[in-house]
Amino acid sequence: MDRLIELIDEKQNPSVVGLDPTEQVVPPQLMTAFTAEAQAELDSLAGSDVDPDAVAEATEVVATGNAAAYFEFNRAVIDAVADIVPAVKPQIAMYEALGPAGLDAYAMTCEYAQQRGLYVIGDIKRGDIGSTATAYAAHLTDDQWHEDAVTVNPYLGSDGIEPFLAAATDRDKDLFALVRTSNPSGSQVQELELAGGERVYEKIADLVEQWGAGSAGRYGYSRIGAVVGATHRDEGRALRARMPHTFFLVPGYGAQGGTAADVAGMFDRDGSGIVVNSSRGIIGAWTTSDHADELLGDDSSATVDDALDAVITSARLAAKAMRDDLRAVMP
């Protein structure tokens, strides 16, 4: 976790920007720039006597165009925040939703962020066993994914974690295991009460702390971090005490309702120990910005450059506001 901790210290900013592009958050000027032609082709193929191969081909071209739009969008966001934040967290699901072409855009995004000096957390939440977990751990060892850390799911126990830890150790990288997720229904499983009186997520927390033992770096944190949602203020504070060698990746700030006050108790006494994610709050800031509204508003003549200008300006402001918001509660 050392590289992440040092980047946070350097920027004095424990936040990470979630790169989760969707058709809602990428400006339409950008989406259509890459897909308008293919989409028109696809629309023209509607009807019953159409060659399915032609439809499949046009669908793939649209997906490739969407993937290109996602990458251009991400590049603008990365350029906008690279001097403000220490890390980005692309959510692979958003890219997978485009089909195989989306994964190219995911890997290109990770690579570009690394080139800009950012620590890249691949939010992949993979979890499987034995040789399959080893295959997934290629995210950390194969030079084509360009991730510095990945998120993993602990439901399969240590078999699903060890191959990632081995890969991380080999390549000076990290992983983050889900412990307490930010969503409401996470409680259906994670808050189940065990025979000993503790909750399932507390037992998972103990396992994560235990799995990480032996991999602690210069600052006392192991290579296995924990995902702990910002929406659980008291649990977060208790988990900090329970997991003294485990760094926290904290989703749920901003759009999901978590505040700086909610995460304040998860810092350690030195003001380290967590990195807080915001996705829509940064990359979608342009959708609620006056500047963007002026640039893009109802003006159908707005260009791709106008849209990127709006994205960049709004993302910078939002990233700085989040940084200052978190600095205000750092011990």
Next chain:
Amino acid sequence: MDRLIELIDEKQNPSVVGLDPTEQVVPPQLMTAFTAEAQAELDSLAGSDVDPDAVAEATEVVATGNAAAYFEFNRAVIDAVADIVPAVKPQIAMYEALGPAGLDAYAMTCEYAQQRGLYVIGDIKRGDIGSTATAYAAHLTDDQWHEDAVTVNPYLGSDGIEPFLAAATDRDKDLFALVRTSNPSGSQVQELELAGGERVYEKIADLVEQWGAGSAGRYGYSRIGAVVGATHRDEGRALRARMPHTFFLVPGYGAQGGTAADVAGMFDRDGSGIVVNSSRGIIGAWTTSDHADELLGDDSSATVDDALDAVITSARLAAKAMRDDLRAVMP
């Protein structure tokens, strides 16, 4: 689950072939046919004053070659078993391990299996929340992945399941949630005892049965199946009684140690209710076959066609043997 159940009935075979290619299980003749040139290029680049872009490019060409070899291997296996088994289960991790190029081979494999009339279970074990789960559910709605069902992880509760169920309902597809995995360390989480005396996996089983209610098809099984490992004979039998509307996907037969006797108790009284997976036992059958040994043996002049012949012959025999093994214990 109706389509799967009808295909099982038609073939009188409750088994599924796991398409999990690795460099160990794909014959070397096939691997080198696609990658020898690029690999030689990559090897020739070793040294300290090498252009990193040239290395990256050669690495990508090797990965693309490996992906092509995986697809050719899968196509041979699919052709070999298409008249014997109802379904295949490609494990996406094996393809992801090659980088983005691997995902193309995954999707092409799924598409080819569907074209051969097989039901395709994408073993993706995805699990996330809200809009992210919706993005992953594109595996079932986007026409580029070609899956009939996917596996999912239940640790995030119903938020992580509902988008998949909605997608499955919309497209007449299915999902399988992890309940009791076949690996040893699964017990670290799944066997934890709850305050009420039951185990975590039993509670998950109840949730899965409950989440599926309302989506039952013609045969009484819902669209949400459960993954239950063959390595837990007594638990499997008890789960069958506990989850009367939940179809089981059963890994762990064969190479992992599970036997037909182990899974016998998971059938319902009509001989339905489960589909049993074998991966290495089928696709890797050539590695222990006398026929393959004769064809490939120490003969360095063996061709790609020799290797495919060995794979096909051995996979057919192994798939029939597994079918007959399971038929013998069907009620």
